[in-house]
Amino acid sequence: MIFDASGSFISAFGSKGNGTGEFRSPLGVAVSDEGDIFVVDSWNNRIQVFEGNGTFIRTWGSEGFRDGELDSPRYIAITPDGDVVVTELHNRRIQISDQNGTFKHKWGATAPFADVQGN
Amino acid sequence: MSTWDSDDELDSYLFFWPDGVAVDRNGEIVVADLEDDRLISFNSTGGFRWKTGTSESTWRTGSGNFSGPCGVAVTSDGTIFVEHSLNDRIQKFTSTGHFLDEWKGGTMEIFPVSFSRPFGVEVAPGGNVIVADTFNNRIAILTNEGVPVKIIGSRNPVDLIADKFQ
Numbered sequence: 001m002i003f004d005a006s007g008s009f010i011s012a013f014g015s016k017g018n019g020t021g022e023f024r025s026p027l028g029v030a031v032s033d034e035g036d037i038f039v040v041d042s043w044n045n046r047i048q049v050f051e052g053n054g055t056f057i058r059t060w061g062s063e064g065f066r067d068g069e070l071d072s073p074r075y076i077a078i079t080p081d082g083d084v085v086v087t088e089l090h091n092r093r094i095q096i097s098d099q100n101g102t103f104k105h106k107w108g109a110t111a112p113f114a115d116v117q118g119n
Numbered sequence: 120m121s122t123w124d125s126d127d128e129l130d131s132y133l134f135f136w137p138d139g140v141a142v143d144r145n146g147e148i149v150v151a152d153l154e155d156d157r158l159i160s161f162n163s164t165g166g167f168r169w170k171t172g173t174s175e176s177t178w179r180t181g182s183g184n185f186s187g188p189c190g191v192a193v194t195s196d197g198t199i200f201v202e203h204s205l206n207d208r209i210q211k212f213t214s215t216g217h218f219l220d221e222w223k224g225g226t227m228e229i230f231p232v233s234f235s236r237p238f239g240v241e242v243a244p245g246g247n248v249i250v251a252d253t254f255n256n257r258i259a260i261l262t263n264e265g266v267p268v269k270i271i272g273s274r275n276p277v278d279l280i281a282d283k284f285q
Contacts, residue, residue: 077148
């Protein structure tokens with residue numbers, strides 16, 4: 001849902017699901033300098049990017065521990081250089097990518113939590 | 120606040136449940152660990168800067184400590200706001216992790232209504248602080264000193280009390 005700075009409703013987009021422009025538990029949201037909207041689609045383990053008017057642009061991410069994969073992504077922030085920072089609850093790490101989702105850095109857990117537990 | 124100790128439990132793992140994240144104008148990153156009740160700051164390449172908060176249960180309600188921190192936001196001058204969902208409050212820190220202030224339920228002279236499980240916080244370009252007051256089903260907008268500016272979208276009758284601030 002989009003509001004103006006005084007709190008007046010402007011528009012809304014999205015519905016429940018795993019298709020393009022659909023969400024399951026959207027959590028974090030960030031806006032780039034260009035005005036694109038980055039949404040953490042938490043239960044779908046992906047990031048979706050939209051134009052300011054809600055038009056779908058692109059998505060990245062799928063469930064997993066490898067670089068570029070996500071497990072319970074939660075919140076998102078954009079650096080002054082335009083990189084995208086995502087926290088992952090179940091992977092116990094943060095990942096940094098460019099705005100197309102190309103992996104750059106990560107820190108935190110070095111193995112999936114199930115492996116740490118010996119499962 | 121403390122530094123990285125060699126015997127610190129965090130040596131064995133960096134995060135437990137990394138949740139809220141914000142980046143300041145210098146590219147420095149602050150992460151709220153929901154389960155560890157800590158705030159941790161890094162430079163843009165992952166170098167440790169500082170951490171604050173303790174998981175000692177008797178201290179988590181104290182000023183500067185956390186119980187379930189989730190949302191984090193940073194102002195243009197580096198001031199950090201953290202939502203503190205289980206303690207129903209917002210805390211304010213300097214860019215180096217020093218506690219400055221807290222806004223919580225019951226401080227009626229500052230805020231006419233309490234937060235209930237606040238889960239998100241952002242800073243608007245003009246500097247106002249926007250709080251997702253989740254269990255109250257509303258958005259609260261305050262100045263960065265905690266003065267209420269506006270309440271948006273509530274099914275809760277107490278919202279009527281805040282109408283005078285709109």
